[in-house]
Amino acid sequence: MTTTTEPTATRSWTPARVFALVGGLVYLAVAVGGIALTGFDDWTGMGHQKLVVFAVNPLHNMIHLAIALAWLASVRSHRAARAVNIGVGVVLGLVTVVGFFGWLGMLGMHGLADPDNFLHLATATLALYFGSVGAERTGAEDDGFSPL
DSSP, rough: OOOOOOOOOHSSHHHHHHHHHHHHHHHHHHHHHHHHTTTTSTTTTOOOETTTEEOOOOHHHEEEEEEHHHHHTTOOHHHHHHHHHHHHHHHHHHHHHHHHOBBGGGGGGGEEEEEEHHHHHHHHHHHHHTTTTTTOTTSSEEEEEEEO
16 A cells, blocks of 8 residues: 655745745735725825835735735745745846836835835845745755744
């Protein structure tokens, strides 16, 4: 009698998968908080609401929701988590550069000193790290690791 087991990639919580889970949950919380604050009116209006120190509007909230859903959907496999981490990292890196020039006013980002730019830079850096060199488990980690 033989038993089948799940492939290691779906059982093992690699750093890429943990980061995707945590990032997805954080972005989901930010999206829900932003939606509660702004509602769905004036999608790209310049009269942005503040969520802590970050400007949000409904369009910005939907982008946060899309990122959250992509990350959460990728948690099921290491390969998907790595790919989504890299994708989110590249997109947020580009958003940071464009935001530094003040070209994202419709999202509430207004130039170099905008707090959103620095948050996106930090998120992009971490996502790229956990999508590439930081994605793999080191040999010293316990195979039974679970983030929950």
